[in-house]
Amino acid sequence: MRPEGVRARARAQVRAQELAASAPAPVRTSDVFETVLGNGLKVLIQEVRVAPVVSFMVWYKVGSRNESTGQTGISHLLEHMMFKGTPRYGKGEIARLLQRNGASFNAGTSLDYTNYYEVLAADRLELAMEIESDRMAHALIPEEEHRLEMTVVRSELERNEDNPHRALYQEMFAQAFQAHPYHWPTIGWRNDVEAIRTEQIRHHYKTHYMPNNAVAVVVGDLDRERTLAMVEEHFGRIAPGPLPPPVVTVEPPQLGERRFKIRKPGDTRYLMVAYRIPELVHPDNYALDVLGIILGNGKTSRLYQSLVEGKLATEAEAQNETARDPFLFVAQATAAPGIQLEDLEESLLGQADRLKSEPPSPLELGRAKKQIQASFIYSRDSIRSLAQQLGYYEAVGSYRYLDTYLERIAGVSPEDVSRVARAYLGEDTRTVGHYEPIPE
Amino acid sequence: MNRFPNSEPGAALARPSSGAATATPSSRTARPVRVELKSGLVVIFQENHANPTVAIQGLVKAGAISDPPPKTGLSRFVSAMLDRGTTKRTTFQQAEALESLGASLHFDAGIETIAISANMLSEDTGTVLEVLADALRNPSFTPDQIEKARDEMIVRVKVSNENTAYVAAKTANELLYPPDHPYHWPPIGTEPSLRAIARKDLEAFHASHYGPGTVVLVLVGDVDPEATLEPVKRAFSDWRKPDITPPFSVPRAAPVDGPKRLVVSMKGKSQVDVVCALPGIGRTDPEYYAAMLMNYVLGGGSLSSRLMDQLRDKMGLVYGVYSNLNAGIGAGPIHVRAGTNPANAERTADAMLSEIERMHEEGPTEVELEEAVSYLTGVFPVRLETNAGVASQLLGAELYGLGMDYISRYPEIVRGVRVEDVRAASRKHLDLKAHVLAMAGSYPRGGA
Structure with missing residues (x-):
């Protein structure tokens, strides 16, 4: 995990988080009102009276993590179908109604969750609740619409295939995870996506979309009591269901370095190195987050100073990417013209290794912590990012994780950084990917 | 991009x-x-x-x-x-x-x-x-x-x-x-x-x-x-001004003499991107707001724009199709763009052009305009939710001389645009006689 503000500064066009995990910046949670409705819906409400706007989100605890071979990509496909109407709202009406009301809205699917959001004028909050509660229980998912949507999804798949960063990430996941569902991309394997039947999407919907497998988040210019009553009115009647089966697969230990190469027509070489790291709530992630910043965030970082200033790369960065289950610490670089990936790799690995024996200076550590702390404060500038953080952490663990995050970051010592570097940045648990273009 | x-x-x-x-x-x-x-x-x-x-x-x-x-x-x-x-x-x-x-x-x-x-x-x-x-x-x-x-x-x-x-x-x-x-x-x-x-x-x-x-x-x-x-x-304060103020303007381009089309063949790509471009207008042009509403109805980013409705929802050709009005100091181009499977490139281009043509002929309906106004005025406070959002509006207001009260005036400006204005803008700015079309990707496939 690494805060959004810090992350926004990084330069890669595509991040693991975009394809997969999303871990926005931490927020103080003391102002959050939390309750659980009778049907099991977790509700988080926070008043922020800065602008006459509210953000409403529904998070379902289902993503590509909850899929199996043959049906990969079904969560994402379901997300698309959620815009195809209910008995109350005809095809296209959800989008049209929200637009008419000046809402900014969208949905997203990731490894661990699927979310739907609206940001809109505070006096129109009820519309968002009407729509989200209606489609939590009554989405139609018509077969004809599924057929039509397939071309759209195909187009999305092809768009991804043409992006070298995405191609690298996708292959990285496939190599680093061999048993766990993080093996496949959230968008799914193309053949699976093509083969999924409408009735399977409906089944996936019935299995995972229910109040007791969801989190509703409301942040903005609101009155807590009235908002809670509104949530109760619209969502309280929805019947709970049997909780979906847990994901039981645990990725076996990695017993040696893995390497892969991607060759496609093109002109630019890319390098990616990923190390296995523990699940989001594991205490070593605090030091790993700090390590990620020291190694690869910003121009003062070690990778920038050595690789970019050393004329081996035109960009270089690293980040501790966390998810609900164990995930990856990812370092990557774009080779400068004429530089071979082997040389770039040697330098990048050298920087990672150096931190194992030489702890960062107090100045360097302080700078990394300051960046995390500042981004924590910046995150309060937007009700949308506030709602995003609360929803994300509640969907993959607990929003309470945010209460102690900064304290734990402040407690990271130089020796902690070296300790986690030694523990996780090892040769045997890393995967190295080369994107080596075929010259045209 | x-x-x-x-x-x-x-x-x-x-x-x-x-x-x-x-x-x-x-x-x-x-x-x-x-x-x-x-x-x-x-x-x-x-x-x-x-x-x-x-x-x-x-x-x-x-x-x-x-x-x-x-x-x-x-x-x-x-x-x-x-x-x-x-x-x-x-x-x-x-x-x-x-x-x-x-x-x-x-x-x-x-x-x-x-x-x-x-x-x-x-x-x-x-x-x-x-x-x-x-x-x-x-x-x-x-x-x-x-x-x-x-x-x-x-x-x-x-x-x-x-x-x-x-x-x-x-x-x-x-x-x-x-x-x-x-x-x-x-x-x-x-x-x-x-x-x-x-x-x-x-x-x-x-x-x-x-x-x-x-x-x-x-x-x-x-x-x-x-x-x-x-x-x-x-x-x-002690920063000295250069002796000569550099020019900051863009000349009006002569219109193209009839439609042009060019295909750029690229190896190993899954998609073909299609861009149709037309001469646009400047930000300070009095017709700007009519053109902005025209663009919104045609394909200005909403899921229910005409282009999205036709090319994405009805024909299933694309993941997304958008039109952009690049109105700045100069009259930047109007771009209509989409990525699609190489097999669908021609159909996508045709469908794109026919939606532009339809908007050129008819303009928006009263209902479409009302929905556009309702969206743009409604979403404005949402866009101003962050400090950076407010700053970027004020910066634009300064650059284009819209006045420091621009943010408060914006809703009434948008509401003041009449359907005739938007239809006139469509007739003027979406004339396919002046369009160019470019495609790039693995096309034509197998020499097709």
Whole structure:
């Protein structure tokens, strides 16, 4: 995990988080009102009276993590179908109604969750609740619409295939995870996506979309009591269901370095190195987050100073990417013209290794912590990012994780950084990917 | 990827769907304060004390339209040198001064202007202003950093040239504008043009285009205008104006003589990108708001636009299809763009053209216009939700002379547009006689 503000500064066009995990910046949670409705819906409400706007989100605890071979990509496909109407709202009406009301809205699917959001004028909050509660229980998912949507999804798949960063990430996941569902991309394997039947999407919907497998988040210019009553009115009647089966697969230990190469027509070489790291709530992630910043965030970082200033790369960065289950610490670089990936790799690995024996200076550590702390404060500038953080952490663990995050970051010592570097940045648990273009 | 990136301040105003959610600050009764220093530098403040943070958005009137041909990419090259060392600080010291505060400062080269964006804790505002002034005023252009920047830009050109959406948009602009027009050229430059740029070119461009008369800064957040004016003055007041004010305008291009079409074949791509381009209008054109509404109904980012409805929902051809009105200081092109499977490229192009033609013939319906107005006025406060969102609106208002009350006037301006105005704009600006069409990707497949 690494805060959004810090992350926004990084330069890669595509991040693991975009394809997969999303871990926005931490927020103080003391102002959050939390309750659980009778049907099991977790509700988080926070008043922020800065602008006459509210953000409403529904998070379902289902993503590509909850899929199996043959049906990969079904969560994402379901997300698309959620815009195809209910008995109350005809095809296209959800989008049209929200637009008419000046809402900014969208949905997203990731490894661990699927979310739907609206940001809109505070006096129109009820519309968002009407729509989200209606489609939590009554989405139609018509077969004809599924057929039509397939071309759209195909187009999305092809768009991804043409992006070298995405191609690298996708292959990285496939190599680093061999048993766990993080093996496949959230968008799914193309053949699976093509083969999924409408009735399977409906089944996936019935299995995972229910109040007791969801989190509703409301942040903005609101009155807590009235908002809670509104949530109760619209969502309280929805019947709970049997909780979906847990994901039981645990990725076996990695017993040696893995390497892969991607060759496609093109002109630019890319390098990616990923190390296995523990699940989001594991205490070593605090030091790993700090390590990620020291190694690869910003121009003062070690990778920038050595690789970019050393004329081996035109960009270089690293980040501790966390998810609900164990995930990856990812370092990557774009080779400068004429530089071979082997040389770039040697330098990048050298920087990672150096931190194992030489702890960062107090100045360097302080700078990394300051960046995390500042981004924590910046995150309060937007009700949308506030709602995003609360929803994300509640969907993959607990929003309470945010209460102690900064304290734990402040407690990271130089020796902690070296300790986690030694523990996780090892040769045997890393995967190295080369994107080596075929010259045209 | 587009020739007209989102970061272009003008684009924030020109593109109703840029998605940056956001709203009037808590002190939303407070009015923006605009100050023009003696040197000509304009600084605008808007208070919002909800959080101890400040967002700066700014611009330098030194974008790609100022590139002297054939030195395309020069303006971007100069902006890439601003954070690569000054006469006071090394590159590392510049970065350290910001990163040790958890602050950020970026320069983003656009077609018309260089966009400045920064975030900081309010207690660090003075420091960040000083670092910003140093970067704008004193870049050192060391040979070592010039070569690194050159490599980075060349890689960027290569990466872009492998991107079908970029190549299609670039090709469309090359077809639509003659080589003597600045919009003909890619703002990121070309490999040969970047290789030919020398240190003296960078220094000369900087000397003529960077000065107090070409810079606008907007500070939104936890600022006290009176108190913050002091560090602004400290950092900028002795900045001398260049002797000659550089021109900041774009000539009107002659229309193309009849439709043109070009296919760029690229190997190993899954998609073909299709871009249809038409001559657009400037941001200060009186017809701008009618054209903006026309663009919204046609394909300005909404899921239920005509283009999305037809090409995505009814025909299932594309993941997304959008139209952009690139209205800036000059009349940037109208781009309609989509990516699709190579087998569907022709159908996509045909469907795109027929939707443009239908809008040209009929304009929007009363209901479509009402929905567009309702969306644009409703989403406006959402866009102003963050300090950066407010700052970018104020910056556009300053650049285009819309007045410091622009934010409060916006809803009534949009509501005042009549359906006849939008139909007239459609007839004028969506005439396919003047269109060009570019496709890029693995096409034609198997010689089809």
